[in-house]
Amino acid sequence: MLPKAYDPKLVEEKLAKIWQEKQVFKSKNDGGKNPYVIVIPPPNITGALHMGHGLNDTLQDVLIRYHRMKGFDANWVPGLDHGGIATQNVVEKTLAKEKKLTRHDLGREEFVNTVWQWYKDCGSAIYTQFEKMGWALDQSNIRFTMDEERAAAVYECFKRLWDKKYIYRGKRLINWCVRCTTALSDIEVEHEQRSGKLWHLRYKGADGGADIIIATTRPETIFADSAVAVNPHDEKYKNLVGKKVLIPLTQKAIPVIADEAVELGFGTGALKITPAHDAVDYEVGARHGLEIISVITDKGRMINVPAKYEGMDREVAKKQVVKDLEEAGLLVKEEKYDNAVSTCYRCGSAIEPFLSEQWFVKMDNLAAPAIKAVESGAVQMHPENWKTPLLNWLKNIQDWCISRQIWWGHRIPVWYCRQCSGTGLTFAADKQGRTQLVKVSFEDGAKPILSQTQPACPHCGGKDTVQDPDVLDTWFSSGLWPFSVFGWPKETPDLKHYYPTNMLVTGYEIIYLWVARMIMMGIEFMGKPPFPHVFLNGIVRDKTGKKMSKSLGNVVDPLDLIKKYGADATRFSLLIQAVPGKDIPYGEDSVVGARNFCNKIYNAARFIQMNAEGVEGKLALPAQNTELCDIWILSRYNKAVAAAAKAIEGYDMAAAANTLYHFLWGDFCDWYIELAKPRFTTQDKKRVAAILVNVLYGTLKALHPFMPFITEEIAAGFRKFTNESAEFLLRQSYPASDAKFINEAAEAQMALLQGIITQIRTVRAQFNVPPGAKIKVLFSTSDAREQAVINKYFAYITALAKADNLVCGMDLTRPAQSATAVFANTAIYIPLEGLIDFAKESARLAKELSIVETGIANRTRMLGNENFVKNAPAGQVAKAKEELSQMQLKASQIKEAIAGLK
């Protein structure tokens, strides 16, 4: 005898191993089957997987397993992302915590080695999680964005873009994170409303001219001011344009200029122009040929400022400058002001607009065909409402800053010669006398060397070449993922067979960072978009709807859930809430519910097994069935399976999971199994067992993509009754719905019986009839068909409503001392001598009556409205008529019952 409760621990670990050993997840590129391909959004190696991965990858797993069972060569390509800045930050933090070292203590080479070691540890932890979650990922086939093949792809991509002159180096004002000390691309910057202050400062007129008051949120940058700008149409300042004013604290004279960028009416109408530290100012400065003065270093410290402030942190300097301005009487006003602060998406520090030399990719030519692909529907977003934002982004695309001043990542494959100037490099000695790369310029025909490994200089033959110190944006390599995973640029058989992929499943928060880049790169290098469909999943939030974050302490760890409830329950709890595109508020109660469902499946199987064991041989589904509940369950089953498949194909996993959940728990367990119980002692035994086994087995297959472990485990025990030869469900076929089993008439008959049974149960509960007591019931109907059904299936009512001595006839009289219920056209009389509470019964009936009367009134009004009769579809009118007559009958029966009470 099996234990009463399902214990996932006993099966999950075992099956996860067997699946890998027997290579159940391996795809076979042998031309036999159509491919169905999904490349995994490679998780960053920044730590353990979280619930977001749990959802995202489980959705992919459902699609992969479903298509595998549908006969496709389903290939879910596993892999990891090196994660650039994010990973470097994590490793640096660990290093600081564990060894009190910085990356500079280790030096670049040693640090990079440390990260590789980290990758090994963190990576293998992630692989273990893949297995524990039951994801059908072939572990022998893992890719990593930094492995050799992917590095080759990155190099090839860089080279081709360089050759097309899409990649260039330029001095620009870029987004700089002073904590990570690196440049970021525009989309790596987040905007956050922070409460701050707006200071009004007095800039005195030079040579006795008028003063100007400007408003700024960044007083510490006044030392970098090159001008004060006003709107050209601003009457107030018209006479001042061309004059000079003095920067407070330094008395440096700067011109007053007119520029449209200044908005009339905002603040004081005058804007200090600081080209080196503000994007707008940079443009204004360019238009007016202003001097660019940097006063903040890459670490966020003050430089080129009066000695007093030199070396101060920018935030400290801000306070000091305000204080000094106040003392100098030049601070006119200080007001509260909320403004959007740009922050680093990796560490949250305030971004500093920073003038520096960086590598860029020119994007407009890459975006154009991607726009076309999205507009034409060659790439479709699900849900569709993301199409517009994606298009808007592509249409307003900015050049992509791809260089990062960090150590972990693909090094920019550009080399310079230290022996000649042919590669565009200028060197100088720094304070310590080390030779530093100071300036790269490809003007004057200088050409750098593109190479993955150290080359000799093609210009002078010198061997003293040095590689560009920067690394590429981590998204540069992930943009190539859908084809780099198949070995591109090599023309491998896999590349041919599996590209383009069928589907991308990812979160909407990385549409621009990743999805858009893949589309552009795929078209550029492969000639085709990498996938026709993008399925966007929501974010898993905590149960109050907040984003899960370590700082809030509301993070749920999938591994904990697995330990407590099993992987199937963890998966199912996510899937049943996975409405396309919607965020999921996640609480532990949902996984408890899913765990209970697992137990329900297990126990249903246990029960069926107990009763099927005695039966010899196979249990084929009977071709002909005459018993109502058999016909009914087969009809329900075939409908459920069809609905589940349809929902999966529409990416509505919540609908699919719900359908199967309710079919199995409701129809199958609550009704069919209960009706089956008494039949085990009759001639019907083998037939019932056969239907139970087959419907259960089919349902297990239908559920397998959702809960792979428990379904595999149970199905394995039942396979001997079936004709299945394949050992694993993944190698068996997804159940097909067979229309010949769908029987609306049987479902209607069964619905009548279910309704009647429920009515009787309600009455029993209402009047506290002892659960064991059998009660007599009379059915009085005016409908011959209903009479026939009830008469024929007395047994169902006896069994499920604990009734006895049933009598069914046309228009019977209501016995005294009985409770009355009405279902369809049948009145149900339950004699309850001594048990009945007349007041209670009267109240119950009155309530019932009022509901029915509302229904009657509605339908009478509808049918009395000639526009309804004229305009509504004939079916609707007939339905209303039918309902009206039934309700009228019901009302009269209830009235009669009320009148007869006593």
Add this chain to the structure above:
RNA sequence: GGGCUGGUAGCUCAACUGGUCAGAGCGUCCGCCUUACACGCGGAAGGUUGUAGGUUCAAGUCCUAUCCGGCCCACCA
């Protein structure tokens, strides 16, 4: 400033192209250890579908306005 999105039972969410009495899970209440399952069984209570108008024979579903959330994009100091 532009765009997207949501406001449905105590909670979390469903409801296909407008058409039964708006559903489920959890929670609550009542009764049950009925020989698969108390991680269970049976039953009940609970909703003017944010608000105000409109279109329609018919609206949670379409339109307008409005209030309250959430998100994304954008160079207003």
